[in-house]
Amino acid sequence: MDAHRSIDAVWKLESARIVAGLTRLVHDVGLAEEMAQDALVAALEQWPESGVPDNPGAWLMAVAKRRAIDHLRRSRRLEELGDTDEPEAAEAEPEQDDVLRLMFLSCHPVLPAPARVALTLRLLGGLTTAEIARAFLLSEPKIAQRVATAKRTLAEERVPFELPERAELAGRLSSVLEVIYLIFNEGYSATSGDDLMRPGLTLEALRLGRLLARLAPGEAEVHGLVALMEIQQSRSAARTGPSGEPIQLHQQNRGRWDRLLIRRGFTAMLKAREAGGKPGPYLLQGAIAVCHAQARTAEDTDWTQIATLYDALVRLLPTPIVQLNRAVAYGRAHGPAAGLAMADALLSDPALQDYHLLPGVRADLLAELGRNDEARVEFQRAAALTRNAAERAFLHRRADGLPTGGHPVRTLADAAADFLARDTLDAATVRSYGQTLRRLRATLGGQLPLASLTADQVTRVFTTAWGDAAATTWNRHRSALRSFAAWAGMDDLGAGLDRRAETSTRIPSIAPARLDALWSQDLPLRERTLWRLLHESAAGVRTVLSLDIEHLDLEDRRAEIGGTWVSWRSGTARLLPELLAGRTRGPLFLADRRPAPARTPAAADLCPETGRRRLSYERAEYLFKQATRPLDPDGRGYTLRQLKPRN
16 A cells, blocks of 8 residues: 555656656657556556665656657657667656646647646646546546547647747747646636535646746746635635635635745745736736735725726736626725626626626625615525535525515516416427526526516527527527516517517538548547437437437337427437437437426426436537537538538
8 A cells, every 4th residue: 555655646746757758759648648657557566566666756757768669669760769779868868848848738729628627637637537537526438538539639730749939939828827727726616516625626736837837937927827826725724614615705714824825925926026027817816816815804905906906907818707806806995886887797798697606796796785685686596507516505595694675576487487387388388488588597597576577687688698699599589588478467578679580591511521520530429329310310400309218119210209200220220229228218318417406397308217308409509519610611610400411
């Protein structure tokens, strides 16, 4: 056990250097990692018997290098080493910048952000696939696929193992910093799960940030990010109560803040200033963190200075989340009315329509203004949107702690449930109307008193959610809203929603060559089956997504639903039994997760065997667009309707 613990510790410290050195040798990060893993396996086999070497990192590097040289010999590439008669030349110590090169490679913009995060933790953090999966509450196969796809993409795109040129350094460094901060934020404020924090990720991000600061000491933004993370991490012991409940910044016991981490943060800020240059986003955020750390009490916080720093940050990084943080600062510096006005301006931003912190911020500001009924609705809406259990419970407590107005009122959620429960609606109509009403509840809050629902609010929801949608989609949701409004006796709700003219344009099918490229990808089973079935049957997307297992006749390769026949060929026939996995009832295509208690679907859309809901059209369309973006010359991705074969 002692040897195994030593191996784990050494691997965490040395794996990045080993993989980096091997990548410089074999020019393939995937192959380099395999060889490094071979050396790790050799250590696991030998060290328990022979003991841990005096220089374990050098031992691992030597074993891995020998495997690399053997590979190069076998593939007749020894000439790339210089002198083919002296393979020992390949065993020279790795270059100082190899680990920095590996950072830039793992965080290359050609990879999507989730892949960059997973690959960085794998190659530079030395984490196993299982450890990464546990940290992000994802399945191990999903992380393994993400890492494998990232390596394959780097190889296919021929991304070089080299430091970026000065002209592109700023952009590439920004990508590295973004990945490190994404890792830190997921650990500092977990987006899902039961716990508010995942300390393993924050510590790994800090380690990577400190490593990057040593490798690139002249970059002010690197030191700014390190300062930001050090100071934020210093509050970790004070951020939760005895039961894991969140404690807001102004209520924290500052005596529990880690003074050593704060001093490290201050030191990093000094290094950032010594590096010079125009302040960047991370340096400004680090300066904001310093303002908080310097205040002995919450009342001593210089909110005016923080608001000024946010003004500068918004000019550099005008993202919706930065603007929301600025609204918080303005609410503290200039009063809750000023902060609420800034937060309200973000209500029509599509990027924030499902972001729980927007209603959470509004709720705080509304409560400070004494508008308790509105604040309660916003706290409840924020609780419905968050996927973190500790945060959800905290938000519910905030809502329950506000004074009530007295008499119970009919809410939007109550009215929507009664409207959809009518016997006169068939299952397809319930699904269609339900999508519209779920969006209204998510954006406005299910506890919003129905009597206070206005046409302006409805128009804002429609414009934000479906402003850029096709006319048919807009009109479908408009029709659902008009039906609901007529039923509720509020006919004016759709006053701001004009019907859009629908044009029938022929949608081009995907070219055969690109279809072949799509089928050759390593795709999840559900997507492979759905896409094959759509292509082979030429049936409508909604028809196929409405299929239940009971509709299927696997032997005859066909299904009947609502008087419509859907048939398929051998490609789908091979996949369907594996997709069913023994299920005999319920929707054919299922969503990834079980629905939240507040979003229980109709019985017809719920699998009685797994508890998961039917895959939605919107989710299916999104997944297809993401998967086909690399195949689409325009880079937008294809739609599911384009899977219909050409006539």
